[in-house]
Amino acid sequence: MTRTIAVANQKGGVAKTTTVASLGVALDELGYKVLLVDLDPQACLTFSLGVDPDQLELSLHDVLMGRVGAAMAIRTTHDGVDLLPSHIDLTGSEVALYDKVGREHTLANALDEVRAAYDYVLIDCSPSLGVLTLNALTAADDVLVPLQCETLSHRGVGQLLETIGEVQRLTNPSLRVMGVLPTLFDGRTMHARAVLADVADRYQVKVLEPPITRSVRFAEAPAIGHSVLTTAAGSKGAAAYRELARWLAEDEAAA
Numbered sequence: 001m002t003r004t005i006a007v008a009n010q011k012g013g014v015a016k017t018t019t020v021a022s023l024g025v026a027l028d029e030l031g032y033k034v035l036l037v038d039l040d041p042q043a044c045l046t047f048s049l050g051v052d053p054d055q056l057e058l059s060l061h062d063v064l065m066g067r068v069g070a071a072m073a074i075r076t077t078h079d080g081v082d083l084l085p086s087h088i089d090l091t092g093s094e095v096a097l098y099d100k101v102g103r104e105h106t107l108a109n110a111l112d113e114v115r116a117a118y119d120y121v122l123i124d125c126s127p128s129l130g131v132l133t134l135n136a137l138t139a140a141d142d143v144l145v146p147l148q149c150e151t152l153s154h155r156g157v158g159q160l161l162e163t164i165g166e167v168q169r170l171t172n173p174s175l176r177v178m179g180v181l182p183t184l185f186d187g188r189t190m191h192a193r194a195v196l197a198d199v200a201d202r203y204q205v206k207v208l209e210p211p212i213t214r215s216v217r218f219a220e221a222p223a224i225g226h227s228v229l230t231t232a233a234g235s236k237g238a239a240a241y242r243e244l245a246r247w248l249a250e251d252e253a254a255a
Helices: 016-029 044-048 060-064 090-097 103-111 131-139 157-170 190-203 216-224 236-254
Strands: 003-007 034-039 082-084 120-125 142-148 176-183
Touching: 003 016, 003 131, 016 034, 016 044, 016 120, 016 142, 016 176, 016 236, 034 044, 034 060, 034 103, 034 131, 044 216, 060 090, 060 103, 090 131, 103 131, 120 131, 131 157, 142 157, 157 176, 157 190, 176 190, 216 236
Parallel strands: 003 120, 003 142, 034 082, 034 120, 142 176
Antiparallel strands: none
């Protein structure tokens, strides 16, 4: 069965896109068929995987507007994973969906055409709690929350969890919170460790391991159009995402 995971946090700059790309490629390395969905109008995931958003003939915007099926817009990337790419036009999708009946189910309905062809579908959410993120949460089985280990970064976790609760109540009762993934982590500081302990205690959520340490390798990879698992395969960051992928696969097998 396909497992669909929304990677969400309304705060920007917490490594959502890095997590989707890196975890997706790590799962591909394990032999799983993976689809990545770029649900952010900024199209950072699309660009990061070597696809020029401005050269796209079809994107997720066309899919959500009902112009084409999802299969027609999917691209295969150099890193092996498939991608449902984004474009700035996706901003228009968000506006159009506000007046649509059942708007929260638009993405889920679109993915139903292709979901069975994949073991994992990972959704890169925009940095907001708008209608696009609500679509991701409605389409997902699980939510993974990347969290930069700084005080200001975790203030929005409670708001996100409240939104998840509303989605569970209204549109997706089976949605689960997989946990918080520490990103941009500096284990040398007491502050980073204290933030993680506070998040786990305050919100009663699982803190996933290993934490993803801060590294320039993550910033270098998108410029080359690949994930860090390709550009810096032996780095600590790549190893951490591979370990997370193995845990995810083992968790799936045990379920």
